[in-house]
Amino acid sequence: MYADDLKIYNICSNYEVLTKDIATIYNWSLKWLLPINADKCNILYLGSDNPKQTYYINGTELTKCVSLSDMGVIVTSTLTWSEHITKVVKKANKILYLLGKTFAKADVNTVTKLYKTYVRPILEYANCVWVPTLQRDINLLESVQRRATRIPYGQVRPSYPDRLNLMKLPSLADRRVRGDMLTTFQAFTNISSPIRHLFPVNIDGRTRGHRFKLEKDNFRTSIRQTFVTNRVFTEWNALPPEVVESASVPRFKVNYDTFRNRR
Known part of the structure; x- marks a missing residue:
């Protein structure tokens, strides 16, 4: 929730759950004198099998859209960029x-x-x-x-x-790989990281290489294939222990750059 922005995201098989959530938020906004402008609200549907139900706020139908900006990133209904x-x-x-x-x-x-x-x-x-x-x-x-x-x-x-x-x-493509490695490192080393659960460790693979090897995710779509935990799988698991087990973010950057320059 932000000063002038509110977003609700839900995965549910029954659209009535999301309908109730919208009603709850609307009633909350009335109670706290923070009215929601339904004319400026949008619905973005994700997934090819989405039933695309119609939703309302106080009787006003919410506008359907195929893309919207979320914190500066344009998200589309097809999850392409x-x-x-x-x-x-x-x-x-x-x-x-x-x-x-x-x-x-x-x-x-x-x-x-x-x-x-x-x-x-x-x-x-x-x-x-x-x-x-x-x-x-x-x-x-x-x-x-x-x-x-x-x-x-x-x-x-x-x-x-x-x-x-x-x-x-470096090329921007190499920079993106480096950024993915840094994101993965921070997910493992920051105890309070909100994305730590997205990186499952492969317990069976701990005997070789570093102790934070990722578990392979079985994906069926190209969209899922490019999800961060899948696209980092090969590169991250190939890193040596001295890089993955760096003591800090700055040290990780130095160790990773040194490793890449040797390859």
């Missing part, structure tokens, strides 16, 4: 355009710092939640970094891989 990626790329390109105009004569070090401070965070916000699965989306995200690395070189410039090396920048 092309719409969100298009939005963040557009936003990042606007910032990059201003930086290019303002710092057209800046050196490599300055442009790198500007990009890492003002542009890259836009492309990576909450990326443990969303991940590009289509090659066109992967290329679209990487195109922003390609454009950023051109700024200090003008018309005559090295190739993109060489520019990354000169500016000490």
Whole structure:
């Protein structure tokens, strides 16, 4: 619950359960003089077999939608991320355009710092939640970094891989893998982590490698395959104990980067 935003999510076989929950929230809002504007409320249905029941607040039918923004991330009814990626790329390109105009004569070090401070965070916000699965989306995200690395070189410039090396920048795809590893590490090391239960440990696999090896999840859909606990499975289980059992987040980053650079 937020100052001006309220969301209800429920998995139920009987839509009456969610109907009662909505009524309970509405009555609560009246009691505390925090009225809910039904005209601004939306329903987002997830799942291909969703019955898509109609819901009401005080007699007003709630508007059905196929996508909505939740904490800055666009969630769609198909749980695909092309719409969100298009939005963040557009936003990042606007910032990059201003930086290019303002710092057209800046050196490599300055442009790198500007990009890492003002542009890259836009492309990576909450990326443990969303991940590009289509090659066109992967290329679209990487195109922003390609454009950023051109700024200090003008018309005559090295190739993109060489520019990354000169500016000490990994590809965004590699950054996403690193972010997933960091999310997994934090889930295991933070006792109060709200996502710890999403990472089941494979008890049978403890005799080899590190002691936090993940259990394989049996998935039947491509959407489930790209869920964070499934997409980190191979990379996380292959990490050596000295990386997984790092004493802190900063130490994990150093150990992971060292391990990746050796590969």
